[in-house]
Amino acid sequence: MAWDFETEPEFQQKLDWMDAFVREEIEPMGLLWSDSLDPFDVKNETTRKIVRPLQEEVKKRGLWACHLGPELGGEGFGQVKLALMNEILGRTNWASVVFGTQAPDTGNAEIIAHYGTEEQKQKYLQPLLNNEMVSCYSMTEPQAGADPKEFRCMAWKDGDEWVISGEKFFSSNARIAEFLIVMAITDPDVPVYQGASMFLVPTSTPGIEFLRHTGLSGEPLDEPGAHGYIRYNNVRVPEENLLGGPGQAFAIAQTRLGGGRIHHAMRTVAYIRKALDMMCERVLSRRTQGEILAKKQSVQNYVADSFIQIEQFRLLVLYAAWHCDRGDRDKARTYIAAVKVQAAEVLHDVVRRALHVHGALGCSNEMPLGSMWNMVPWMGIMDGPSEVHRVTVAKQVLKEYSPSDGLWPSEFLPTKIAAAKKKFADYLEHQVGNL
Ligand SMILES: Cc1cc2nc3c(=O)[nH]c(=O)nc-3n(C[C@H](O)[C@H](O)[C@H](O)COP(=O)(O)OP(=O)(O)OC[C@H]3O[C@@H](n4cnc5c(N)ncnc54)[C@H](O)[C@@H]3O)c2cc1C
Numbered sequence: 001m002a003w004d005f006e007t008e009p010e011f012q013q014k015l016d017w018m019d020a021f022v023r024e025e026i027e028p029m030g031l032l033w034s035d036s037l038d039p040f041d042v043k044n045e046t047t048r049k050i051v052r053p054l055q056e057e058v059k060k061r062g063l064w065a066c067h068l069g070p071e072l073g074g075e076g077f078g079q080v081k082l083a084l085m086n087e088i089l090g091r092t093n094w095a096s097v098v099f100g101t102q103a104p105d106t107g108n109a110e111i112i113a114h115y116g117t118e119e120q121k122q123k124y125l126q127p128l129l130n131n132e133m134v135s136c137y138s139m140t141e142p143q144a145g146a147d148p149k150e151f152r153c154m155a156w157k158d159g160d161e162w163v164i165s166g167e168k169f170f171s172s173n174a175r176i177a178e179f180l181i182v183m184a185i186t187d188p189d190v191p192v193y194q195g196a197s198m199f200l201v202p203t204s205t206p207g208i209e210f211l212r213h214t215g216l217s218g219e220p221l222d223e224p225g226a227h228g229y230i231r232y233n234n235v236r237v238p239e240e241n242l243l244g245g246p247g248q249a250f251a252i253a254q255t256r257l258g259g260g261r262i263h264h265a266m267r268t269v270a271y272i273r274k275a276l277d278m279m280c281e282r283v284l285s286r287r288t289q290g291e292i293l294a295k296k297q298s299v300q301n302y303v304a305d306s307f308i309q310i311e312q313f314r315l316l317v318l319y320a321a322w323h324c325d326r327g328d329r330d331k332a333r334t335y336i337a338a339v340k341v342q343a344a345e346v347l348h349d350v351v352r353r354a355l356h357v358h359g360a361l362g363c364s365n366e367m368p369l370g371s372m373w374n375m376v377p378w379m380g381i382m383d384g385p386s387e388v389h390r391v392t393v394a395k396q397v398l399k400e401y402s403p404s405d406g407l408w409p410s411e412f413l414p415t416k417i418a419a420a421k422k423k424f425a426d427y428l429e430h431q432v433g434n435l
Helices: 009-032 045-060 079-089 093-098 105-115 118-129 249-285 297-325 329-357 359-363 369-379 386-398 413-423 425-434
Strands: 135-138 154-158 161-172 179-185 196-202 208-214 227-238
Touching: 009 045, 009 079, 009 093, 045 093, 079 093, 079 249, 079 297, 105 118, 105 135, 105 196, 105 249, 135 161, 135 227, 161 179, 161 196, 161 208, 179 227, 179 249, 196 227, 196 249, 249 297, 249 329, 249 369, 297 329, 329 359, 329 369, 329 386, 359 369, 413 425
Parallel strands: 135 179
Antiparallel strands: 154 161, 154 179, 161 227, 179 196, 208 227
């Protein structure tokens, strides 16, 4: 009987330490440095004075960059353990930086480790793994995101250089990144899935023009946001900056986004639990009509529905992680797409209820619930809209089925009853005979 919902006691001890460490040492940083790029900015000397010793503590305890195998300096814990860790780290963006698991660097490191040449690994991978450098993934374009067939950014060979021309939108962290991983069409004569390539482009390369840095809703319009709108004006990189082979961009992207999506889902568990914690504390503290809110049935429904949704979501995330660890790529794909869809929905439902039971205070800027609510729309968009992931789930599920043989469905009762009568014909005859 291999099913088991228990965490090994030794690992549970690590999780307990992490929980206290995140709450006491890391979460307070988010209250003082609140720009969305602050956690990731390795050049900010003030915040690094706090972050670096915390990272050392994490390394000492063998919890640094646990998504990586030992060959890359991680512990190779696998996705299930990482999910349990991310359930704690997701409380604040700062925690993933302190534990060396911050997006998009994790995904970017993963693809360089997988597809990079020795030289590329030395130049880009090692500094990323040491959190000495920030990276950016530049794929979405202003006119197209979910459908790569609409992409226009091109790259072509000129002597021993590649020339990149086009625009990219919502390239997160571009403003503080040392290098960008850019997807561009290198062979327009074949479908984009076979004709696009990936390039490693230092941000200082001539021709890179930041048109603006878009912020998320709720962030001030007159200050630079975290998501670069970039024009690549015939940007030249040496041929050795091609990542993987020509035409391999989508194979590479799949390696990257799979991990990224499940890690986001894992962190979302932490985030929505934080909303449930706030909801429960509030309904036990606030009185109306002579009793606490928790006595009202509709409020009990909020608590119960939130708990049920979070637990369902958490188990689905862990199950997806388990499929990843077993190396069943097909199953992992289905479940990763499923958790991506569910993350957006559970976040929406639980944060809305938590905010709602806080009344005016919940709507105010004196509680974190407003900014949690701002996250809801982008959870269903980043790494692809929910509709697209639903299509993936549906296609994978449908692979297990085939059309019915004839005009009627295989569960058509008249056909099934006729078959059952035939199967038990002897018995039925005998029964009739006995009547
Ligand atoms: C916070 C955040 C961070 C991001 N970071 C990055 C980054 O670092 N690098 C990067 O390259 N990109 C990044 N993105 C962009 C993200 O990947 C795209 O926004 C996403 O792929 C959707 O593309 P789009 O915005 O162009 O929307 P569109 O593709 O235009 O889709 C808009 C809407 O159309 C509908 N739709 C689209 N396709 C379908 C379909 N097949 N079936 C049914 N309905 C459909 C959906 O309702 C969808 O929400 C980020 C986005 C966010 C919100």
